[in-house]
Amino acid sequence: MSKIVTLNGNMAIAEAIRQINPDVVAAYPITPSTSIVETVAQYVADGLIDSEFVCPESEHSAMSVCIGAAAAGGRVTTATASQGLALMWEMLYIAAGLRLPIVAAIVNRALSAPINIHGDHSDTMGARDSGWIQIYSENAQEAYDNFIQAFRIAEHPDVRTPVMVTFDGFIISHSLETMKIEDDEAVKKFVGEYSPVYPLLDTDNPITVGPIDFTDFYFEHKVNQLEGIENAPKVIEEVGKEFGKRFGREYGFFEEYRMDDAEVAILLMSSAAGTAKETVDELRAQGKKVGLIKLRVFRPFPARKLAETLSRLKAVAVLDRATSPGAEGAPLFVETRSALFDYPERPKIINYVYGLGGRDITPEHFHQVYRKLEKIASTGKVDQYYGYLNLRE
């Protein structure tokens, strides 16, 4: 039986880990992801799960343990944030290169310097070339749902690629929310048994993984790796639909909120979508044709689907919770503009950076953005393509 409970994002992930009971959990505590790992350690100590819990000396080592355990043939998970993900960075590429279906919960937090423990997306955006699938969650319910689906996606024979499920630090990780936890057996059944492809522990078929690879094979191995993430869209879609059938909450690449006859829209990810939806409702009540697109899957980037939806609009504001210093705009903006390049009719697109280091974003700021979009839609002119929201300028 599913049950309605009050949990925060971290507790919801810990619940999912308890239900899935992975073979190995290797993690190093870091704010704001600590309570995930702490709770799982308690579950192991209490005998609720029989996962091998490894607490190494750093996040670099935590990911290394995950890689070793996954290469051995285990179902493996971890959790981290910010500097923790940054210290794992070298090993992220190795997990993906070895096609190991590790699942990681990443609690988004700003990167130093200066030190800040609050939420923004600079950590996972910085890992956007690492080869991992990236799924962003609006709230604790989505974090829980996405984390469960992540195992199915990562472990699918056509994918075999690691997945990170992210949600905003403190705003989601530490705020209590009324949500649904599904029945233990139903979750176990949905996730299913894991069957590794080339486990190192299969001593009858000895292999080497990650060997030295000179100019004669590296290129082929890398393109072979890319096939996994290129196969992911079909699987992400199937798993999202099946999850919907079983549990009543269906997932795709992005959520379209009141987009049917929208002329202008905001595109963003994660927790700010909640506030944005309220603003959309207010403006819709006034008869304005505004909508919202909440991107769920950033890697693989659903460029064609997204471009198709955006190309029908007059003006779009892409809201990034990260920067790409020296680039012409933040990451989501750049990839969105690029995706629309070949369309003869394109909306005007502007970019706002918001919420760095956990800075609040409120309905007032969304109103400001929609006012700007309406002006652009009516005049056809963009005076400034890039700006900041709620910054002291």
Added chain:
Amino acid sequence: MSKIVTLNGNMAIAEAIRQINPDVVAAYPITPSTSIVETVAQYVADGLIDSEFVCPESEHSAMSVCIGAAAAGGRVTTATASQGLALMWEMLYIAAGLRLPIVAAIVNRALSAPINIHGDHSDTMGARDSGWIQIYSENAQEAYDNFIQAFRIAEHPDVRTPVMVTFDGFIISHSLETMKIEDDEAVKKFVGEYSPVYPLLDTDNPITVGPIDFTDFYFEHKVNQLEGIENAPKVIEEVGKEFGKRFGREYGFFEEYRMDDAEVAILLMSSAAGTAKETVDELRAQGKKVGLIKLRVFRPFPARKLAETLSRLKAVAVLDRATSPGAEGAPLFVETRSALFDYPERPKIINYVYGLGGRDITPEHFHQVYRKLEKIASTGKVDQYYGYLNLRE
């Protein structure tokens, strides 16, 4: 007196470090950058320079030492490659966030897995959000010239931002080349004396750097940081012109090779430009209107200047020596398409990934690309926007 010598890329950088005699050099050896650090260590041991040479236990620590020494007020440099840069990744953001004008020579090498020691751009492309200025070099001469200019750019009062100067592993780092080394005194004079802004060793004005910064100041500090890299274009241009006046080799954001009346062009970076130029010459001899753009400065990305040049063309092929798994194309391609977004008349743009893990690229492959571009230019049709060069498919 300048002199003509035969050096490889690493020796050229070591020569520049000898001439500049920085206060601190902190580095950990890694293929193919090792001989830079090895040679500098020898220079220190032989008393040719009085730099403090620190050999820490990892690249993470090497960058940490650089940060400490630069915050103290020193002129600081390092060198690394691939997994070394990957292990520094966490600290790269901190160097940039603290606005420390560290200069690093990065010898481009493919990232694991699988292990490979040859050249591609996955390492520095993965650091494109770190806040560092990135300058790519075609050959040893450019590596030397760019490295010298990097100190002027990094230390300029309006910039105060770290700079990485990159060149391709083995192809440039280990291949001998006839090049010009400028006079010691002329180089010292060009680079000038370094005057830190807020040195920690200024005990009369005690300060704290990199403190904890909550939601009240982090956003402002980050945008304040961005000002440095946004001010860089003017300084990069001035320094490149001044270098030209003093030493006869002028530098800008990109080199246009036979672009005057070109209708199609290839855009790429680093060592492959040499081979591409030969191919352009061959095709020009046949009367074909083909050209080449070799991008030198990737961060800050010269989006406006580049778009202006490209917008006049019929078709462009962007050649990336890195991938962005799950994105719609590789990094240089995505940013180039995005830069051209607002132009009513845009060239057709296609993307090729080449040379991963050091795979050769030869004139034959450039001919293949130009043939494709001519077909696109004449038909106006793109059948496939993304592909690989010299891959076993």
Added chain:
Amino acid sequence: MKKAKTLEELKNATWKELPIGTVNPDPANSLKNFTGTWRSGKKPIFKKDTCIHCLFCWVYCPDMAIIVKDGKVLGINYDYCKGCGICEVECPTKPKSIEMVKEEVTLS
């Protein structure tokens, strides 16, 4: 060598007004950050009669809550005591010279 603005001058500063590189121009400003406000549940009581002034409490305190003068422990500075209790744990005397006692906290 630039003279940085003080923290007071930087209050509500825009991004343009901040010194570059996250420089905090106000040395030792952790004195102004009263971490004692984080304390909840228990607080340490110093008992001078049994104290042997080994300074273990001072060494182990993660903040600056143990008041020491001329090598002698004088008491607790509650402005900086987070209530972690390590001072009591590490105190070697019998009975302990620092004891954690219940503290009623009024949430402001």
Added chain:
Amino acid sequence: MKKAKTLEELKNATWKELPIGTVNPDPANSLKNFTGTWRSGKKPIFKKDTCIHCLFCWVYCPDMAIIVKDGKVLGINYDYCKGCGICEVECPTKPKSIEMVKEEVTLS
């Protein structure tokens, strides 16, 4: 549990034909990689008369160039000797039981 193709089958393989995850299906294939071809300048000569079979050379050799059987050093396997000379340095006998001597190399 999938049976991977052998390295021989994978020679000149396209990216589509490779096993996923950089799996190398050929265990212990470093045996086929003759690192001795890297050697230049000097090679080790084993002198059995003074050898005390302490196996220091075997322990220190970074490759598999020291031939040992039943706890006894039998000689050098030049297929895997890169010529680093650590065996000579670490040999504790006087005179040394391994000596590095000049080797003429013909570049192929």
